[in-house]
Amino acid sequence: MREKTVRDMSSFERKRHSLEARIVRAAVLICISLGVVLLAVGLSLYTVSLVRQYVTHAFYLSQNAAQSVQKGSLNGVGIAEQVLEIYRSLSAEEQAKTGTEEYRALFQEIKQNKDYHAMKDYMLPTFAQSKDVSDVYLAMYDGTNNRLVYICDPAEWYHFDPGEWESVEKNEADKFLNWDGEGMLYHLSVTKEYGWLCTAGTPVYNKAGEICCFALVDVSTGNILAGMSGYALQITAALLIMMVIASWLVLRNIKKSLVTPINEIAAATQNYVEDRRAGKKDADHFAALNIHSGDEVENLSLVMADMERTLSEYEKSLTSITAEKERISTELALAARIQSEMLPSTFPLFPEHREFDIYAMMEPAKEVGGDFYDIFLIDDDHLCMVMADVAGKGIPAALFMMSSRSILANNAITGKSPAAILADTNTAICKNNPERMFVTVWLGILEISTGKLTAANAGHEYPVIKQPDGKFGLIKDGHGLMIGFKAGIQYPEYELTLEKGTKLFVYTDGVPEATNAQEELFGKERMLAALNEHPDGTPEEILNSINRAVDKFVQDAEQFDDLTMLCLEYKGTAPADELTVEADERNLPQVQEFINERLLSAGCSEDIQAKISIATEEIFLNIAHYAYEEETGSVTVSMEVSEDPPSLTITFKDHGIPYDPTAKPDPDLSVPLGKRPIGGLGIFLSKNLMDDMVYENKDGQNILSMKKLL
Amino acid sequence: MLQISKTIENGTALLQLDGRLDMISAPQLDAEIKASIDGVQELILDFAELTYISSAGLRVIMTAYEEMEKRGQMKLIHVSGVVMEVLEITRITDIISIE
Numbered sequence: 001m002r003e004k005t006v007r008d009m010s011s012f013e014r015k016r017h018s019l020e021a022r023i024v025r026a027a028v029l030i031c032i033s034l035g036v037v038l039l040a041v042g043l044s045l046y047t048v049s050l051v052r053q054y055v056t057h058a059f060y061l062s063q064n065a066a067q068s069v070q071k072g073s074l075n076g077v078g079i080a081e082q083v084l085e086i087y088r089s090l091s092a093e094e095q096a097k098t099g100t101e102e103y104r105a106l107f108q109e110i111k112q113n114k115d116y117h118a119m120k121d122y123m124l125p126t127f128a129q130s131k132d133v134s135d136v137y138l139a140m141y142d143g144t145n146n147r148l149v150y151i152c153d154p155a156e157w158y159h160f161d162p163g164e165w166e167s168v169e170k171n172e173a174d175k176f177l178n179w180d181g182e183g184m185l186y187h188l189s190v191t192k193e194y195g196w197l198c199t200a201g202t203p204v205y206n207k208a209g210e211i212c213c214f215a216l217v218d219v220s221t222g223n224i225l226a227g228m229s230g231y232a233l234q235i236t237a238a239l240l241i242m243m244v245i246a247s248w249l250v251l252r253n254i255k256k257s258l259v260t261p262i263n264e265i266a267a268a269t270q271n272y273v274e275d276r277r278a279g280k281k282d283a284d285h286f287a288a289l290n291i292h293s294g295d296e297v298e299n300l301s302l303v304m305a306d307m308e309r310t311l312s313e314y315e316k317s318l319t320s321i322t323a324e325k326e327r328i329s330t331e332l333a334l335a336a337r338i339q340s341e342m343l344p345s346t347f348p349l350f351p352e353h354r355e356f357d358i359y360a361m362m363e364p365a366k367e368v369g370g371d372f373y374d375i376f377l378i379d380d381d382h383l384c385m386v387m388a389d390v391a392g393k394g395i396p397a398a399l400f401m402m403s404s405r406s407i408l409a410n411n412a413i414t415g416k417s418p419a420a421i422l423a424d425t426n427t428a429i430c431k432n433n434p435e436r437m438f439v440t441v442w443l444g445i446l447e448i449s450t451g452k453l454t455a456a457n458a459g460h461e462y463p464v465i466k467q468p469d470g471k472f473g474l475i476k477d478g479h480g481l482m483i484g485f486k487a488g489i490q491y492p493e494y495e496l497t498l499e500k501g502t503k504l505f506v507y508t509d510g511v512p513e514a515t516n517a518q519e520e521l522f523g524k525e526r527m528l529a530a531l532n533e534h535p536d537g538t539p540e541e542i543l544n545s546i547n548r549a550v551d552k553f554v555q556d557a558e559q560f561d562d563l564t565m566l567c568l569e570y571k572g573t574a575p576a577d578e579l580t581v582e583a584d585e586r587n588l589p590q591v592q593e594f595i596n597e598r599l600l601s602a603g604c605s606e607d608i609q610a611k612i613s614i615a616t617e618e619i620f621l622n623i624a625h626y627a628y629e630e631e632t633g634s635v636t637v638s639m640e641v642s643e644d645p646p647s648l649t650i651t652f653k654d655h656g657i658p659y660d661p662t663a664k665p666d667p668d669l670s671v672p673l674g675k676r677p678i679g680g681l682g683i684f685l686s687k688n689l690m691d692d693m694v695y696e697n698k699d700g701q702n703i704l705s706m707k708k709l710l
Numbered sequence: 711m712l713q714i715s716k717t718i719e720n721g722t723a724l725l726q727l728d729g730r731l732d733m734i735s736a737p738q739l740d741a742e743i744k745a746s747i748d749g750v751q752e753l754i755l756d757f758a759e760l761t762y763i764s765s766a767g768l769r770v771i772m773t774a775y776e777e778m779e780k781r782g783q784m785k786l787i788h789v790s791g792v793v794m795e796v797l798e799i800t801r802i803t804d805i806i807s808i809e
Binding site for chain 1: 734761799
């Protein structure tokens with residue numbers, strides 16, 4: 001299945017895939033985090049400054065209060081000493097009863113003092129004007145028990161009577177009691193009762209200069225928080241606006257410099273791909289892009305344009321390389337065909353020679369190779385057979401094969417012996433063989449009339465022979481060196497006499513070295529076994545069965561060598577289908593008997609038998625009387641039956657005076673019988689009784705053939 | 711292989727031929743005719759059983775015809791088949807009367 005491409009996406013998927021959306025998400029995220037940090041920092045700064053303001057305010061208020069208590073007409077110091085005196089005089093158990101009516105009763109006399117009320121009345125309206133200030137009061141820290149003992153508290157909310165105390169943190173008590181007068185004296189605390197609380201204070205000294213109490217100012221936190229939330233709201237709104245503006249700007253910028261060019265490149269790529277699919281090859285999709293963003297995207301577009309150009313160039317060269325390769329392979333195939341068609345392959349090659357039957361085949365491997373065979377007649381009685389294998393493959397081997405074949409044939413046709421043919425071929429090839437190519441050759445010459453086979457072997461495979469009643473077996477013949485190796489080599493030659501029915505099999509190493517998928521060789525033993533499976537077949541049948549056996553053995557394994565084989569069956573000289581007698585009229589009965597026997601077995605009518613018989617008599621007597629004049633000589637009579645058209649041909653051969661009876665003018669039959677010449681009638685009669693009469697003089701022989709259609 | 715039976719009656723010699731008239735048997739017929747035609751005015755050759763005739767046989771017949779022209783006449787009877795064909799080819803049928 002093809003992978004999903006941009007074209008297959010829905011618009012929703014495309015949007016989700018877009019850089020734009022991703023950037024917007026990133027911008028929003030960044031703005032939010034930035035906003036939170038800014039908000040936190042801003043709020044902290046705001047809080048610190050606000051607190052500082054409140055502390056300052058509270059501290060000055062406490063200073064004023066302390067001064068008023070200490071120096072004014074109010075007897076704050078006296079009241080304080082009075083309250084503390086009572087407090088200190090109490091036992092711990094009594095002190096612990098603070099907040100109870102019983103405890104308050106202990107300080108009854110203070111509350112009845114008019115100075116206490118004057119001070120309370122003074123402090124409340126005077127100092128509690130500011131709405132941020134929740135209380136202004138006098139109190140003293142008990143450093144031993146970490147308590148704040150109230151002296152005068154004008155507040156109504158969370159009011160303490162004189163002498164009542166509450167627990168404080170130790171560090172608060174220590175800070176206030178041991179203040180060195182530097183800076184502002186205050187304490188921030190978070191309490192259950194009052195929440196976030198700031199207490200600022202100024203010590204009030206008695207006449208002895210000791211701290212007798214503190215004028216304390218409490219500042220509430222509610223207002224601070226209210227201020228803070230308002231501030232936070234403003235900041236958040238400002239951030240939101242900034243965020244929107246910033247996102248929009250970033251987006252616009254990125255869209256211009258990144259998204260649009262990338263989309264252009266994507267569109268160009270898509271068009272490029274579509275054009276390629278449609279087979280258009282020369283469009284400049286990337287080169288036409290006009291991206292000048294001055295960054296990686298521009299680099300990308302340049303690289304893509306470069307890629308497009310390089311691909312196009314590569315493709316052009318690939319096309320020409322492919323065309324060239326195709327041309328070469330076509331030529332190679334043509335060469336292979338020419339090579340195999342040059343070998344004689346129209347069987348039967350010599351239908352007129354009944355003395356032998358021969359068949360050969362070359363099953364070429366994939367490419368042109370170096371195997372070849374050759375079969376030709378040197379003269380009427382000598383058949384030359386060649387089986388050869390050029391080392392190597394391809395065009396060089398094919399060229400070498402061509403020249404080897406013609407040198408061998410040219411040497412053979414001059415009538416040399418096989419050893420001489422190989423020796424002379426070797427000398428000729430060695431003269432001009434800079435590539436040091438070799439060819440192994442088996443060459444045999446059969447004397448057709450006698451069955452004598454003369455052969456020589458230049459480094460080729462052993463031939464195989466089957467005697468009429470025997471089996472196929474190797475002949476370990478004497479080998480010479482392969483041709484092309486070294487000049488001046490002599491080759492051993494040997495003779496075999498082929499009986500009627502003897503078969504000869506020669507081949508190239510492609511047969512025993514055919515290899516199957518398991519890398520096993522076909523081998524000579526399998527080859528002999530296959531030959532002996534149908535030893536009585538004709539040469540053609542034998543070669544076909546070997547071919548099948550090899551095919552079955554190798555199965556589908558690719559073969560690297562040609563399969564080249566030749567098989568000859570010697571059938572002996574022709575049976576007495578011809579008769580040679582002395583050219584004497586006394587031999588006429590013998591000649592006529594020879595002809596009549598064959599006419600009878602050919603089953604022709606009496607009428608035709610009589611006509612042929614008459615013609616035979618006339619021609620034979622003519623030869624007997626005139627061919628050799630005073631001397632004696634022989635005449636050979638033969639008869640042939642032909643199927644197409646059904647006919648009989650009688651042939652007379654003699655070595656007498658050349659004489660063409662067909663050229664003799666017909667006798668004049670219009671003259672009176674008495675004036676007719678006696679001779680000449682016989683040939684005229686024969687011509688008229690037969691359907692055709694042909695004369696030729698060949699190799700010093702008169703050959704006269706007469707044909708009678710059946 | 712030629713059998714010849716001869717009948718001479720009232721100056722007419724009848725020779726019935728049975729077999730082949732070839733180079734070998736021709737001299738036989740020639741001798742028989744020569745021995746039969748003294749005082750004969752008509753020579754009749756019966757070819758009913760003759761299956762074969764070659765130019766050697768024709769020559770004997772032609773010689774006999776020349777001889778009989780001087781003494782009277784000669785005719786061939788019961789000619790058929792290949793023998794008739796040979797006589798026609800050589801146009802002997804134009805000269806010698808055949809019944």
